[in-house]
Amino acid sequence: MGAFAGVDIGSVAAKAVIMNDRDILSHAVVPTRVSSERSGRMALEQALEKANLRSDDVRFTVATGYGRIVAPFANGTTTEITCHAMGAYYLNPKVRTVLDIGGQDCKAIRVGERGQVVNFVLNDKCAAGTGRFLEVVAKVFEVEVAELGQLCNTATERVPVSSTCTIFAESECISLMARGEKPENIVAGVHYSVGRRVAGLLSRVGVESELAFTGGVGKNVGMQSVVGELLGIAPIGLPGDPQLVGAIGAAIIAKGRAARG
Amino acid sequence: MKTLERIRQAVERRPSELIEARARGEKVLGYFCCYIPEEIIDALGLIPVRLGRGGDETLVDLGARYVSTNNCVFIRESVGLFADGKDPYVQNSDFVAVAGTCIQMFRLSELVKYYFKPEVVALGVPRNFYLPEGRVFFRHEMADFVRQVEAMTGRTLEPGRLSESIELYRQIREAILELYARQSRDASPISWRDIFDVVQAGFYLDRRQYLSLLKDLLTEVESVGETAKPNNRPRIFVSGSILAPGDTKIIDLIEQLGGRIVVDDLCTGLRFHKELMVHDHSLDGLADAYLDRIPCASLPCLLPLDEDKRFTTMVQLAKEHRAEGMIYHTLRFCDPFTFKANATMKYMQEKLGVPFLEIHTEYSPSDVEALRTRVESFIDVIYMQREEKEAAAC
Known part of the structure; x- marks a missing residue:
């Protein structure tokens, strides 16, 4: 027995998951502010508290996400690509394609029969097609990011949003509102625009059933x-919060590394 | 390896050697692109130097003032080298030759002539290189190239000298290919990186001294024999756009993350030397030999991939050097290699089933972390593949 921890330090939030041999014991999500290291630590501490464990109860901790290089509290690191594949597979072994739309990148991953990464492609050169884009749009419409999906699904039509750049799309949304378009219809257009980008990314690795969404944007019903x-x-x-999949994968990898000694 | 250190030191001394040589009346012909036949340059009694560097953003920006920002960074940096006036090889080139293999390379010759050096010769390379018409064209181009260089330099090409030079280069290639064969062995005392650096040293050093150093290196490698520890790291084939001297971002990253490069087909590496066999010691023979080697991707090949030498050679090299994955490096705006990235991926997966990663980048350190994630994941994929194979074998 023993506990294993996975900490996924992303651009928007740090997520920690604690597992034992089979089950998830606890999790925590902390906004990543200025210090990736601090948010990572806080997430881990909160998860430990919820599981009623102390830090020395954890046999191995793996950090992932772009903040993994500033996680001195971790015993090892691995890329979020491997973690998302492993985490999604753990939650549903039928998953063969993972789409992770994170805070500032977007990944399409093909998963093998044992949860291993077979192929992957990512887009991290620009914010289009990432959570950041949706955050910017949410601000324009003065709603919470979490409400965007539902807002999108109340649309009566889809207003095309042509700008591929987040910054220009922001201006375009404002102009469309000024022109009298309904917010939910513009939001639907934005979702479609993001959807097209991620569909393009997915087609580069090919989609094999089952397809699963991970990452914060996975919660967005509109997407x-x-x-x-x-x-x-x-x-x-x-099952559970798609935002945690990376940390779950990291915890599973932590278990594997602890076993290898 | 002592010889590696001697080679390194020889390269350090080379710029001052060139200055001294020129002071004695010798002439240097700096050239771009491996389609320029060094044999001819050497046979004319000129000192050949392969020009061009990569990886320096400042020089790229400088070059952009003359070219544009919407083109290949290698070309931009090469223009920057001329504009900056500090590269010892550019500065010590009395004449410049450019092969028009790649269209942007051809434009480089126009720019250099217009802005920096009056003595530029261009060698046309046919797009229909696999057809008889292309062969005829290139033979004419070669003869014309010689005429132009003779006129530019006041020298005359003698058949006897040409034959000597052809033999010299044959021996150089033979040595390099032998070194390549050895570096990918499990317990080799020399690495791919060592040999890649040695190939690039050969762009600058006196060619006869170079051959002698290569022979010494082979002797030293032989005498050391196999090392105690085999290198079992993930074996990676690097292919794609030019990795010019100075552009080490990708290869440093691969090595840092625990990958072992075992082979390449880059024009600054293996492709410079492989498959170049001059059967007939004449200008026509030389032209045919250069055209028959592994073609550059900038020469569009309309043959089916199984008849495209570049593709079939990739597969053969991967098998020979037991590559477990391919990292295909494309430079931004390098159409030749970027266009065929997908086809290469599919072909390699179909023939070999190895993982493939395209790294699209330019000469800026700003994307190192993004590339780190990709390369690290790619190396993970290779390890996972190994596990799968072991599991399947049980």
Whole structure:
């Protein structure tokens, strides 16, 4: 027995998951502010508290995400690509394609029969197609990011948003509002625009059933419908919070590394 | 390896040697692109130097003032080298030759002539290199190239000298290929990186001294024999756009993250030397030999991939050096290699089933962390593949 920890330090939030041999014991999500290291630590401490464990109860900790290089409290690191594949597979062993739309990047991953990464492609050169884009849009419409998906699904039509750049799209949304377009319809257009980018990314690795969404944007019901529509394949839901999948994968990897000694 | 150190030191001394040589009346012909036949330059009694560097953003920006920002960074930096006036090889080139293999390379010759050096000769390379018409064209181009260089330099090409030079280069290639064969062995005392650096040293050093150093290196490698520890790290094939001297970002990263490069087909590496066999010691023979080697991707090949020498050689090299994955490096705006990235990936996966990673980048350190994630994940993929194979074998 023993506990293993995975800490996924992303651009928007740090997520920690504690597992034992089979089950998830606890998790925590902390916004990444200025210090990736501090948010990572806090997430881990909160998860430990919730699981009623102390830090020396944890046999191995793996850090992932772009903040993994500033995680001195971790015993090892691994890339979030490996973690998302492993985490999604753990939650549903039928998953063969993972789409992770994170805070500032977007990844398409093909998963093998044992949860291993077979192929991957990522886009981290610009914010289009990432959580950041949706954050900017949420601010324009003065809603919480978490409400965007539902807002999108109340649309009566989709207003095309042509700008591929987040900054220019922001201006475009404001102009469209000024022109009298309904917020939910513009938001639907934005989701479609993001959807097209991620569908493009997915087509580069090919989509094999089952497709799962991970990452914070995986919670967005609007994105789920759009991607399902564009790819002709509905993503399956994973149990729990999709934002935790990376940290779950990291915890599983921590278990593997502890076993190898 | 002592010889590696001697080679390194020889390269350090080379710029001052060139200055001294020129003071004695010798002439240097600096050239771009491996389609320029060094044999001819050497046979004319000129000192050949391969020009061009990569990886320096400042020089790229400088070059952009003359070219544009919407083109290949290697070309931009090469223009920057001329504009900056500090590269010892550019500064010590009395004449410049450019092969028009790649269209942007051809433009480089126009720019250099217009802005910096009046003595530029261009060698046309046919796009239909695999057809008889292309062969005829290139033979004419070669003869014309010689005429132009003779006129530019006041020298005359003698057949006897040409034959000597052809033999010299044959021996150089033979030595390099032998070194390449050895570096990918499990317990080799020399690495791919060592040999890649040695190939690039050969762009600058006196060619006869170079051959002698290569022979010494082979002797030293032989005498050391196999090392105690085999190197079992993930074996990686590096392919794609030019990795010019100075552009080490990708190869440093691969090595840092625990990958072992075992082979390449880069024009600044193996492709410079492989498959170049001059059967007939004449200008025509030389032209045919250069055209028959592994073609550069900038020469569009409309043959089916199984008949495209570049592709079939990739597969053969991967098998020979037991590559477990391919990292395909494309420079921004390098159409030749970027266009065929997908086809290369599919072909390699179809023939070999090895993982493939395209790294699209330029000469800026700003994307190192993003590339680190990709390369690290790619190396993970290779390890996972190994595990899968072991599991399947049980």
